[in-house]
Amino acid sequence: MNFDLASQPEIIQRGAAYAVQGWDIAKGWLMSPAAWSQFGLLLAAFLLAWLLTRRLRPAMERLLTPPAGRSSLLATLRRFLLVFVPLLLPLLAFAFTAIGEQATRAVFGTGAVIAFGKRLFLLLAARILVREIVTDGFLKLLGRVILLPVMALYALGLLDVATARLNEMTVSLGNIEFTVMAVIRGVIAGAILFWLGRWSNDQTGSYISKQDQMRPATRQLAAKAAEFTIFAVAFFLLLNIVGIPLTSLAVLSGAIGVGLGFGLQKIASNYISGVILLLEGQATVGDFVELDNGMAGTIVQTTARAMILETYDGRWIVVPNEDFITTRVINYSDQGSTNRYEVPFSVSYDTDINRVPPIIEAAVATHPDVLDDPFPPDCELRGFGDSGVEFAVEFWVAGIDDGRHKYSSDVGFLIWNALRDNGIEIPYPHRVVELRQPAET
Structure with a gap:
């Protein structure tokens, strides 16, 4: 059968030619x-x-x-x-x-x-x-x-035919010219390389996190360095596969430099601050910190740009790394160090105050989380108030007095029970009202 396809589009003519060629091959095979x-x-x-x-x-x-x-x-x-x-x-x-x-x-x-x-x-x-x-x-x-x-x-x-056709088609991007085949090859290679990079990064991070002999900050720094190295290698391999010379990136590098100098300077500052924090180990995942502006929480995640704090009410606070460098930060954890707290109370003026310190110190020492090192519980006389004699007991614990730990509350109960058992009165304000009658005339 002969059909006149001269008036049809080129793609239809080419498809018909392939169909005829396929029919000839099939007919030859059958016979x-x-x-x-x-x-x-x-x-x-x-x-x-x-x-x-x-x-x-x-x-x-x-x-x-x-x-x-x-x-x-x-x-x-x-x-x-x-x-x-x-x-x-x-x-x-x-x-x-x-x-x-x-x-x-x-x-x-x-x-x-x-x-x-x-x-x-x-x-x-x-x-x-x-x-x-x-x-x-x-x-x-x-x-x-x-x-x-x-x-x-x-x-x-048809693979060789399709490859040759794609190699003939070009795409221009400024002064750089690509073939469609190079673009497709770059997309495929990029997808595979960055998947391998993600997989390698997950495996490396899992291995590093298991190295208990390393400090937490060192493990995080090593994981970040490995991540940067893996994806940098993947990026340069992709450039080599696509055929983009590194010299052609000079203009792009200059543009990135200008961007860092103006719009991206805060991002660069936070990234560098994050590296410094990891190197110095001032704050790491698991530490309870309080910033100069009053924000406080446990560090649950560190990123290249910020640290994420989780408060005891379940909220997450994203704090830029720069704030940890340029402002005052109180680290209550400091990799497991102990903290001192105190609970104030008062007793009646009718009390023999010499009995109070040993009674309170012995009661507070019975709490399972109160430490004897660096110092055991210490009850101190703080002053003479309007209604009673003011005391405070200081104690040390290995944790934070918040969230699931209620050290001050537990110690308050111990103080109340100890004073009650020993017949010591906790005063409350009294007021004496004097009524004067007017003079008789």
Whole structure:
């Protein structure tokens, strides 16, 4: 059949040419004894691979499944290999088809049909890989959007044609010119590199966090340095893959420098302040701090720009790192140091005040969290008030008197009970009112 497509768009003419070419190839295969032989070899290779898979797969699954609870290197390797067992059928079919292709080319001098079947088995392997083996959402998306279409083009023998066509198309960006193929290659490589960077960063961070012999601040600094190094290497590898020379980044570097000097100076200041904090270890995750402006909370997360404090009422406060450098910060934790608190009280003027200190000190010492080191509880006379004699008991604890810890409240109860048990009165204000009658006249 001949159709006049001269008046049609170029894309339709090109598609029709490919369709005619495909029809000619298919017709040649259907009428060729060599093609029928290759079809038979393909069917035989698939059946043999299917039979072997039925026998080998259960044995391989038993061999590669480690005992429950094992976490050794060998057990981890066996679990890793077990994941790829579903690829056994297409890979065996591919191997048998490759052997059949060599025999077909030796006998008939051609192997186009069996080569096409071999590529189809590779496409089947890629489909199983994406659907059944890959579990990461990002990699699964890459497989569906990129790997499967590429393998389909390869199976149809159109991959070289598509690659050549994409290499002819160019995209200009200022003085830099790219081919569409370079852009696609850069997107694919960038996605894979930065996924690998994220995975490597997670593994490195997990390893560093387990090094208990390192100070917390040192672990955080090492994790941040590893993160910066990993993504910097990924970025420069991507530039090399895309083909962008580093000299072309001079203008971009100058623009970034101007931005840092003006609009981004606060961000740069906070980033540098964060590095200083990690180096000096002044404040780290888990410390309870109070800033000069009255904000207080436990540091739950550190970022390149800020530290996040969690207050005891459940709120999160984002504090720029610069504030920890330029303002006064009280660190109540300081990597587990103890803190001193005091509870004031008063007794009646009728009391023998010499009895009060030993009674209160003994009562407060019974609290399980009150420490004897650096100092035991100390009851001091503070003054003589309007209603009673004023005392205060000082005590040391290894924690913060807030949140789930109620040290001052517990000590207050101990003081009340101790004074009551010893018959000591806690005074309250009294007022004497004098009524004068007017003089009689």
